[in-house]
Amino acid sequence: MTERIALGKSDLLVHPIGLGTNAVGGHNLYPNLNEETGKELVRTALDSGMNFLDTAFIYGPERSEELIGEVLKERGSRDDIVIATKGAHKFVNGEVKLDNSPAFLREAVEGSLKRLQTDYIDLYYIHFPDEQTPKDEAVGELKRLRDEGKIKAIGVSNFSIDQLKEANKDGYVDVLQSEYNLFQREAEKDLLPYTAENQISFIPYFPLASGLLAGKYSKDSKFDDIRAENPLFKGEAFERNLEKVEKLREISESNHADVAHVVLAWYLTRDSIDALIPGAKRPDQVLDNLKTLDVQLTREEIERIDSIFRG
Numbered sequence: 001m002t003e004r005i006a007l008g009k010s011d012l013l014v015h016p017i018g019l020g021t022n023a024v025g026g027h028n029l030y031p032n033l034n035e036e037t038g039k040e041l042v043r044t045a046l047d048s049g050m051n052f053l054d055t056a057f058i059y060g061p062e063r064s065e066e067l068i069g070e071v072l073k074e075r076g077s078r079d080d081i082v083i084a085t086k087g088a089h090k091f092v093n094g095e096v097k098l099d100n101s102p103a104f105l106r107e108a109v110e111g112s113l114k115r116l117q118t119d120y121i122d123l124y125y126i127h128f129p130d131e132q133t134p135k136d137e138a139v140g141e142l143k144r145l146r147d148e149g150k151i152k153a154i155g156v157s158n159f160s161i162d163q164l165k166e167a168n169k170d171g172y173v174d175v176l177q178s179e180y181n182l183f184q185r186e187a188e189k190d191l192l193p194y195t196a197e198n199q200i201s202f203i204p205y206f207p208l209a210s211g212l213l214a215g216k217y218s219k220d221s222k223f224d225d226i227r228a229e230n231p232l233f234k235g236e237a238f239e240r241n242l243e244k245v246e247k248l249r250e251i252s253e254s255n256h257a258d259v260a261h262v263v264l265a266w267y268l269t270r271d272s273i274d275a276l277i278p279g280a281k282r283p284d285q286v287l288d289n290l291k292t293l294d295v296q297l298t299r300e301e302i303e304r305i306d307s308i309f310r311g
């Protein structure tokens with residue numbers, strides 16, 4: 001069995017390759033995935049020995065959690081499965097608002113428990129910061145939920161460095177989830193150093209830049225989902241980005257791997273990045289991402305990858 005890695009200061013032990021389930025349940029980012037395929041992605045991950053599933057109230061909305069709940073029920077036991085979910089969004093008169101208040105977070109956790117058909121959530125994140133709630137108060141409520149056994153570990157997502165420091169005033173934060181990939185390096189400035197110094201696991205989201213870093217697109221590729229609006233996928237920037245990805249080909253070939261595996265392996269060489277949650281649309285992609293663990297990058301390769309994307 002692949003070695004399990006502890007997340008932050010928690011007792012959670014995860015396979016380093018998890019599954020991001022943004023697309024499961026037909027989230028508005030990726031509206032074209034049918035529900036049966038979504039469940040198949042989850043089953044494939046668990047059958048292959050992966051144990052780390054990343055979801056959220058807003059994926060679907062609610063449907064990603066519900067479909068994962070159905071798969072968990074089919075399996076009977078959920079021992080060794082680590083479920084991470086997130087909350088903070090709520091619908092008010094048809095509009096989405098953010099709420100990190102203790103009362104709302106408690107209600108949100110109860111909702112997730114029902115949809116996931118479980119009596120505890122392994123890792124619960126505040127999905128996005130709101131403007132009004134002090135972050136240590138919000139995390140204080142998650143600590144109470146942890147003491148009650150409803151959640152096992154505490155995460156925050158999309159927090160700035162100041163919000164993260166406030167949230168972690170009492171040292172309760174186990175995981176930070178933020179956008180980070182070879183194109184989006186903002187987190188290197190202060191978030192990654194902070195997580196490394198404070199025993200917080202950093203989970204990068206969009207690790208494959210929504211597929212751009214998988215090395216399979218060409219300048220003629222067309223997109224009918226959020227990628228159509230993503231500046232990385234537009235015009236000359238798209239062509240420049242494809243050229244950078246192409247430069248990874250040499251490294252992937254010498255490692256007998258695909259570009260996606262090299263990219264994912266690169267993140268795992270960074271301090272505090274203990275596990276990854278690439279998304280997938282097809283079961284074969286879920287399995288394919290496991291090949292990441294066969295890639296052992298040399299120091300020269302790590303630096304070369306870094307320099308391609310800095311240039």
Ligand code: NAP
Pocket residue numbers: 019020021022023054055127157158177178204205206207208209210211212214216260277278279280281284285286288289
């Ligand atoms: P991603 O992981 O960067 O990219 C996923 C896409 O990469 C897939 O849809 C697929 O593209 C392609 N892909 C995956 N494996 C592949 C393989 N082996 N070979 C070739 N292509 C492959 O993007 P994401 O799924 O949007 O993000 C990952 C996870 O991060 C989400 O599922 C979610 O759990 C989390 N997330 C969190 C937040 C937050 O606010 N905390 C925000 C966004 C995402 P095709 O569709 O072209 O096949």
